Amino acid sequence: MAVGTVAYFSPFVPAEWIAAHGFEPWRVVPGGAGLRGSQARAAPPEHGSGTEIVPDPWHPAAAGVCPFAHDFLMEVMGSGATAVIFASTCDQMRRMAEFAMGGREGRLPTLLMHVPATWQTAAAQEFYAAELRRLSRFLVELGGEKPSHERLVEAMLAYDLRRGDLSRDRKGATGTASELSHGRSLTVAAQIACIGMRVALVGGPLRQQDGWILQHIRKHGGEVVLDASETGERCLPAVYQEAAVREDPLRELVRAYFRSIPDVFRRPDTLMQEYLRREIERRRVQGVLLIRCVWCDLWHAQVGRLKESLGVPMVEIDLGQDDRDLQRIQTRIDALLDMAR
Amino acid sequence: MKDTSHIPAQISLRQWEGRYRSLREAGLREASYGGPLQRHFAAGDYRLEQLRFDNSAAALRLWNFLLSETERLFAAKRAGKKIIATMKDLGTVPILAYALPETVAFYPDGTWWIPCVMRQSTRDLAIADAMGIDETFCPVRAMLGAFETNQHFPPPDLLVCSVGATCDDFSAIAQRLESRRHAIHWWEIPSRQGAREEEDVMFVTSELRRIAEKLAEVTGYELTNERLREAIAQANKVREKLNQLRQLVFTAPKAPLPALEMLIAEMLAIHYCSDRGETLAVLAELVDEVQVRIEMGEGCLPADAVRVFWVNPVADLRVMNLLEECGGRLCGSDFMFCHALDAIPTDVLPMEALARMALADPMVGPAGERARRIVRDAKLFGAQAVIVSRIPGASHCATEGTVIREVVSREAGLSVLEIEVPPVSDGVRAGLRTRLEALMETVRRKRA
Numbered sequence: 123m124a125v126g127t128v129a130y131f132s133p134f135v136p137a138e139w140i141a142a143h144g145f146e147p148w149r150v151v152p153g154g155a156g157l158r159g160s161q162a163r164a165a166p167p168e169h170g171s172g173t174e175i176v177p178d179p180w181h182p183a184a185a186g187v188c189p190f191a192h193d194f195l196m197e198v199m200g201s202g203a204t205a206v207i208f209a210s211t212c213d214q215m216r217r218m219a220e221f222a223m224g225g226r227e228g229r230l231p232t233l234l235m236h237v238p239a240t241w242q243t244a245a246a247q248e249f250y251a252a253e254l255r256r257l258s259r260f261l262v263e264l265g266g267e268k269p270s271h272e273r274l275v276e277a278m279l280a281y282d283l284r285r286g287d288l289s290r291d292r293k294g295a296t297g298t299a300s301e302l303s304h305g306r307s308l309t310v311a312a313q314i315a316c317i318g319m320r321v322a323l324v325g326g327p328l329r330q331q332d333g334w335i336l337q338h339i340r341k342h343g344g345e346v347v348l349d350a351s352e353t354g355e356r357c358l359p360a361v362y363q364e365a366a367v368r369e370d371p372l373r374e375l376v377r378a379y380f381r382s383i384p385d386v387f388r389r390p391d392t393l394m395q396e397y398l399r400r401e402i403e404r405r406r407v408q409g410v411l412l413i414r415c416v417w418c419d420l421w422h423a424q425v426g427r428l429k430e431s432l433g434v435p436m437v438e439i440d441l442g443q444d445d446r447d448l449q450r451i452q453t454r455i456d457a458l459l460d461m462a463r
Numbered sequence: 464m465k466d467t468s469h470i471p472a473q474i475s476l477r478q479w480e481g482r483y484r485s486l487r488e489a490g491l492r493e494a495s496y497g498g499p500l501q502r503h504f505a506a507g508d509y510r511l512e513q514l515r516f517d518n519s520a521a522a523l524r525l526w527n528f529l530l531s532e533t534e535r536l537f538a539a540k541r542a543g544k545k546i547i548a549t550m551k552d553l554g555t556v557p558i559l560a561y562a563l564p565e566t567v568a569f570y571p572d573g574t575w576w577i578p579c580v581m582r583q584s585t586r587d588l589a590i591a592d593a594m595g596i597d598e599t600f601c602p603v604r605a606m607l608g609a610f611e612t613n614q615h616f617p618p619p620d621l622l623v624c625s626v627g628a629t630c631d632d633f634s635a636i637a638q639r640l641e642s643r644r645h646a647i648h649w650w651e652i653p654s655r656q657g658a659r660e661e662e663d664v665m666f667v668t669s670e671l672r673r674i675a676e677k678l679a680e681v682t683g684y685e686l687t688n689e690r691l692r693e694a695i696a697q698a699n700k701v702r703e704k705l706n707q708l709r710q711l712v713f714t715a716p717k718a719p720l721p722a723l724e725m726l727i728a729e730m731l732a733i734h735y736c737s738d739r740g741e742t743l744a745v746l747a748e749l750v751d752e753v754q755v756r757i758e759m760g761e762g763c764l765p766a767d768a769v770r771v772f773w774v775n776p777v778a779d780l781r782v783m784n785l786l787e788e789c790g791g792r793l794c795g796s797d798f799m800f801c802h803a804l805d806a807i808p809t810d811v812l813p814m815e816a817l818a819r820m821a822l823a824d825p826m827v828g829p830a831g832e833r834a835r836r837i838v839r840d841a842k843l844f845g846a847q848a849v850i851v852s853r854i855p856g857a858s859h860c861a862t863e864g865t866v867i868r869e870v871v872s873r874e875a876g877l878s879v880l881e882i883e884v885p886p887v888s889d890g891v892r893a894g895l896r897t898r899l900e901a902l903m904e905t906v907r908r909k910r911a
């Protein structure tokens with residue numbers, strides 16, 4: 123029986139580390155049904171029926187706030203979770219953590235984990251390991267138990283197996299694999315055989331209500347063969363090496379997460395650029411749909427860069443706080459499918 | 464006719480022509496970069512025509528020093544000095560660079576003001592646009608254009624950029640820059656959290672050592688503790704002088720120096736405008752001028768001007784003038800680098816001292832901590848209101864104003880106004896004026 127539920131979103135927060143301390147890890151993808159489970163939207167919502175922003179005591183959803191970071195905060199604060207972990211992988215999330223810690227209307231035990239943007243030095247890797255140890259102390263203070271070597275190894279291998287099973291279920295045919303790392307499937311079933319235009323989703327996270335985008339692509343003759351969004355397979359940790367897990371589990375956690383996940387905030391961002399080039403070529407992608415939240419500078423700045431470097435047609439869509447722009451997004455997706463044809 | 468030329472006043476660029484002539488006739492001696500301000504306008508700094516400047520020789524020197532930085536950087540390059548572009552961290556890496564002989568540091572971030580100063584007459588923003596970095600980013604995006612055109616600074620020998628607990632704008636823009644074949648030495652500043660203080664200091668110390676190694680590789684000079692101690696001593700002299708100036712100006716019964724000149728003077732502390740020795744001389748002359756004015760009971764604004772604490776630099780310098788036109792005066796500031804005004808400790812190893820300073824950056828910690836420092840300083844300088852100036856597109860501006868407003872209202876009981884200032888604010892000037900005047904009116908009513 124779990125001691126409680128620990129909410130987080132960053133792919134750099136290892137679910138198995140939380141689970142090994144006796145908590146249920148809950149990767150919050152906003153727009154779902156809270157702690158009860160996820161709800162993907164299968165069709166474009168009607169105009170004006172978008173997610174309702176919870177009345178917000180901390181911030182009036184002012185211009186400039188990333189809707190994902192904002193919705194994450196809102197969903198977590200109203201969820202009844204035991205605690206929440208933020209990662210400082212972007213300024214917006216870092217600042218949302220401050221609201222969670224010091225909101226007028228109450229607070230939730232909150233840890234802001236610093237995940238270094240630099241990743242090539244031993245010092246940065248050690249910093250990440252130290253942050254995992256700090257997370258451990260935080261969880262122990264909340265009633266968790268510091269895991270023994272055996273328990274940690276067991277949790278890591280179990281999660282690795284689960285991720286592997288889910289990947290195998292996809293039969294190597296990619297599809298959208300959001301939440302694989304954490305054992306919850308966010309979006310759509312795997313695509314077994316690709317018959318349509320081969321599309322890659324690249325960019326930031328999708329919220330639950332954005333699932334219709336995938337359906338729209340399929341309905342109009344496209345097939346998502348690579349989900350390199352932040353809720354997709356790009357942000358999975360590397361497969362564990364069992365011997366390394368048994369020898370030094372923390373070091374293997376650092377390797378699989380910190381040294382392997384190719385994310386947009388890393389400096390330099392070569393891991394991500396190499397990943398995208400490699401996977402786009404390997405999966406014979408014909409068009410890239412770049413998804414970004416409005417006010418997300420990190421992904422916005424990638425648009426020009428990726429257009430120059432990827433060598434396949436690319437269209438960007440920005441996901442806002444309401445559904446007013448649905449028509450525009452649909453038109454852009456259709457334009458991508460036309461270009462790729 | 465009575466000679467009023469010594470009386471502090473704010474004058475236009477055109478009026479500076481006559482003022483300059485009379486100062487010269489009276490025997491004004493200038494530094495090598497001296498001369499009439501008009502020449503900067505002729506060279507493309509068109510915004511100067513709309514600004515109002517302090518009429519002292521000290522202010523003339525300040526402006527000439529600021530506006531001649533490009534020439535100074537190109538001259539240093541021609542003289543074979545190593546040019547280090549230090550990006551994002553404000554105030555730390557230049558101290559390392561200036562510790563080494565034949566080395567000059569500057570902030571490409573300074574191009575932030577180019578769209579304003581040159582009234583968008585350059586191609587810098589258009590180049591940034593073409594790279595996909597549009598106006599939804601902070602005006603620092605002008606830096607991308609500056610690196611392509613090489614008009615504002617020569618190609619640097621090394622680019623050093625801090626990441627980690629920084630704004631998303633800069634991290635994203637610097638990465639875009641690197642994608643254009645400008646190799647960057649990245650270093651990390653973690654988000655400041657009390658619980659991790661000593662570990663953070665050790666980590667940042669090791670990051671600064673990495674920079675020192677890189678600097679040694681580029682310049683051929685080793686960064687010894689002795690060199691660094693001397694560089695810290697020089698930095699502390701500049702900070703001490705600046706703090707003296709702030710204390711005098713912010714607490715004087717009548718403002719002895721306008722807000723615009725104070726903003727420029729504070730900026731010198733973070734990178735010395737590419738000449739450390741001259742920075743000290745410029746600040747010293749300003750202090751002397753201010754002391755004389757205070758002794759004579761003179762100021763450039765009425766004694767009843769509303770005392771305002773200003774948060775964040777303004778993308779359009781003209782708004783500092785507007786504050787005064789609306790009846791305010793500057794009494795305290797947090798232009799985002801107040802950590803670069805504090806004395807650097809000399810009782811610890813020099814690299815550790817710099818790490819502590821870097822971690823004290825208000826922007827790497829919670830906005831609540833920044834707000835508490837604002838409260839402390841606002842009380843110290845007797846500020847009667849706080850203005851938070853939003854920077855268009857800046858990731859931190861989305862939320863920090865809310866936090867600052869709440870803390871300042873609760874802990875200091877001051878009125879807080881949040882405004883957004885674009886690089887050229889002429890289009891929103893009427894609205895800004897109305898809001899500033901309303902704030903002054905509110906404070907006056909409270910005062911009465």
Ligand code: SF4
Nearest residue numbers: 188191212214326418
């Ligand atoms: S979408 Fe961008 S701004 Fe929003 S939380 Fe993710 S990285 Fe941060």
Ligand code: SF4
Nearest residue numbers: 601603630632633857
């Ligand atoms: S967003 Fe703010 S901190 Fe970042 S470069 Fe712009 S002004 Fe500076």
